[in-house]
Amino acid sequence: MAVRADEGILSQYLTWTSLLGALVIYVTLNVIVNTISAPKYPTSVPWVGHGKGWINGVRNLFDGFTRSREWITEGYNKYSRHGKTFVLPPVLGASAQTIIPREQMPWLLDHPDHVLSTKDAHYDMLHGDYAFVTPRCLQDPYHEHVIHKNLARNLISVIPDLDDEVGRDVDELLGFDTGNWVSLDPLADFMMKVIPKITNRMLVGEPLCRNTDYLANMLGFTMDVIRASLLFAVTPSFLHPIVGHISGLAPKLHYWRTSRMSIPLIKQRLYDIQQKDSGNPEYKGWKEPHDYITWHIRTALAEGREDELKPSRVALRILPLNFASIHTTAITGSSVLLDIFSSPPEVAASLREEALRVYNESGRKWDKHALSRMYRMDSAIRESQRFSAFTLSFIHRKVMVKEGITTPEGVHLAYGTILSAPWWNVASDDELHKNPEVYDPFRFSRERERFEGLSAEEKTKEDGLKIKQTGLVTTNDRHLAFGHGRHACPGRFFVAHELKMMFGHLLINYDIKPLTERPQPTWIGRNQMPAKAVLEFKRRESLAWIPHLGNKI
Numbered sequence: 327m328a329v330r331a332d333e334g335i336l337s338q339y340l341t342w343t344s345l346l347g348a349l350v351i352y353v354t355l356n357v358i359v360n361t362i363s364a365p366k367y368p369t370s371v372p373w374v375g376h377g378k379g380w381i382n383g384v385r386n387l388f389d390g391f392t393r394s395r396e397w398i399t400e401g402y403n404k405y406s407r408h409g410k411t412f413v414l415p416p417v418l419g420a421s422a423q424t425i426i427p428r429e430q431m432p433w434l435l436d437h438p439d440h441v442l443s444t445k446d447a448h449y450d451m452l453h454g455d456y457a458f459v460t461p462r463c464l465q466d467p468y469h470e471h472v473i474h475k476n477l478a479r480n481l482i483s484v485i486p487d488l489d490d491e492v493g494r495d496v497d498e499l500l501g502f503d504t505g506n507w508v509s510l511d512p513l514a515d516f517m518m519k520v521i522p523k524i525t526n527r528m529l530v531g532e533p534l535c536r537n538t539d540y541l542a543n544m545l546g547f548t549m550d551v552i553r554a555s556l557l558f559a560v561t562p563s564f565l566h567p568i569v570g571h572i573s574g575l576a577p578k579l580h581y582w583r584t585s586r587m588s589i590p591l592i593k594q595r596l597y598d599i600q601q602k603d604s605g606n607p608e609y610k611g612w613k614e615p616h617d618y619i620t621w622h623i624r625t626a627l628a629e630g631r632e633d634e635l636k637p638s639r640v641a642l643r644i645l646p647l648n649f650a651s652i653h654t655t656a657i658t659g660s661s662v663l664l665d666i667f668s669s670p671p672e673v674a675a676s677l678r679e680e681a682l683r684v685y686n687e688s689g690r691k692w693d694k695h696a697l698s699r700m701y702r703m704d705s706a707i708r709e710s711q712r713f714s715a716f717t718l719s720f721i722h723r724k725v726m727v728k729e730g731i732t733t734p735e736g737v738h739l740a741y742g743t744i745l746s747a748p749w750w751n752v753a754s755d756d757e758l759h760k761n762p763e764v765y766d767p768f769r770f771s772r773e774r775e776r777f778e779g780l781s782a783e784e785k786t787k788e789d790g791l792k793i794k795q796t797g798l799v800t801t802n803d804r805h806l807a808f809g810h811g812r813h814a815c816p817g818r819f820f821v822a823h824e825l826k827m828m829f830g831h832l833l834i835n836y837d838i839k840p841l842t843e844r845p846q847p848t849w850i851g852r853n854q855m856p857a858k859a860v861l862e863f864k865r866r867e868s869l870a871w872i873p874h875l876g877n878k879i
């Protein structure tokens with residue numbers, strides 16, 4: 327009987343409503359504790375959202391989930407357009423950001439890292455204490471240094487591998503059936519299947535780049551980092567060390583599993599490089615593979631970084647690079663597909679004509695010269711980054727000076743303040759872009775194609791440099807999709823080649839059914855959740871468009 331009575335009491339109190347209520351109280355209390363322990367935000371600067379203060383602080387954290395985009399737009403129109411700074415309130419999972427107007431961007435970018443630090447901003451935002459296996463990984467991001475130093479200058483050697491990988495992975499996924507359509511979600515089923523393999527071809531080479539166990543654990547790691555942001559937001563800060571060490575087991579496990587496969591490869595590479603350098607005659611004909619592992623070892627050897635030559639350390643470095651590359655590239659690529667295939671069919675036809683022409687002219691292979699002449703594709707990708715910008719702000723910096731720093735406008739920013747630039751608003755500003763609400767794929771290539779069509783003599787009369795600066799990889803204070811300044815994304819040259827090759831291959835070899843309208847993404851907090859969509863692909867019957875035969879496309 328007693329048991330029955332207990333069960334009665336339990337079922338009376340353990341209702342969905344009471345559980346939900348307890349959850350709300352728990353989250354609210356934690357949010358309050360976290361708010362008290364957060365760095366001091368500037369008080370002399372206007373806030374958007376519900377403003378400052380206790381109650382408003384809690385309201386901001388929850389409302390920011392659905393209203394951050396509205397708030398940053400309000401701040402942009404009210405303050406940024408008049409050269410003024412404002413604060414975008416914290417939202418669950420992300421701290422407040424002090425939004426710097428475009429006019430003050432040179433000031434923001436000119437400061438050395440010990441005054442305004444990108445590394446420390448990323449460390450805080452990504453919970454570097456726990457989420458990257460060891461705090462050292464982001465405290466000393468040597469992998470970023472290696473990528474800055476090597477990726478762009480080695481692209482010519484990487485392109486043949488990419489060409490092989492892109493064709494192989496896309497064809498494996500979409501097949502060769504010319505009679506039936508294959509339906510896929512462009513992000514989940516297409517980009518997220520292909521991009522990890524291509525990225526890892528550059529990082530670790532083949533065959534590991536296609537190993538399903540390795541890729542599943544690598545993707546598992548990237549998801550651990552994303553989950554950690556939410557977890558820390560709903561946990562009181564005094565519990566972070568405990569929760570951090572527990573939640574940090576998942577990235578450690580994913581690291582361990584990937585390293586079991588990458589460490590033998592790294593050890594072998596270290597051995598081969600050592601043999602080659604010591605003049606072993608058997609290694610006379612041995613060519614170093616062009617991948618991150620080689621670049622890392624070569625850079626660490628040249629710089630005397632013994633600590634970075636440990637195989638386990640090299641294996642660790644590959645994880646944050648996967649994190650920086652995969653979702654960013656996959657989301658960008660799927661937006662490009664949706665933007666192009668919800669435009670009038672002439673857009674895809676024009677891109678296909680360019681891809682076939684360039685491909686055939688370069689002997690039916692992709693090389694640096696061929697890819698640099700895909701002006702329309704370059705423009706369509708850049709325009710998609712603008713039109714479908716997937717996050718509100720980029721260019722994050724943390725104030726590192728203990729006494730704080732004062733902006734040109736006279737605003738004092740305390741130690742620990744996170745600064746950023748309002749990318750989403752810059753991208754849709756009608757003073758910076760004509761008809762910003764329209765996806766105009768050839769916005770940046772029309773002028774470039776006209777210029778390239780001029781005679782050598784005519785070209786000397788124009789400002790060619792300015793025209794060329796509208797390219798995808800050229801960052802400026804209107805094109806912040808890859809950041810700007812010395813910490814701008816060092817992977818952007820790789821991305822530009824990778825995506826042009828992939829879209830070129832798709833257009834040449836596959837038909838894609840146009841969409842009647844652009845599927846709309848949703849926003850959660852400061853980030854876009856890409857639209858769920860279905861694209862239909864079918865292998866084309868005739869592949870080669872040979873200009874002098876002029877066969878139909």
Ligand code: HEM
Binds near residue numbers: 806
């Ligand atoms: C479309 C794909 C990509 C986009 C949109 C993108 C975007 C960005 C942005 C906006 C930043 C600067 C962040 C800030 O200023 O706060 C950045 C930094 C970085 N990206 Fe990318 N990225 C992409 C792909 C890649 C790839 C493929 C790699 C590596 C292979 C990479 C490696 C990095 C690294 C190492 C940094 C840090 C640079 C530094 O702090 O000095 N990214 N990326």
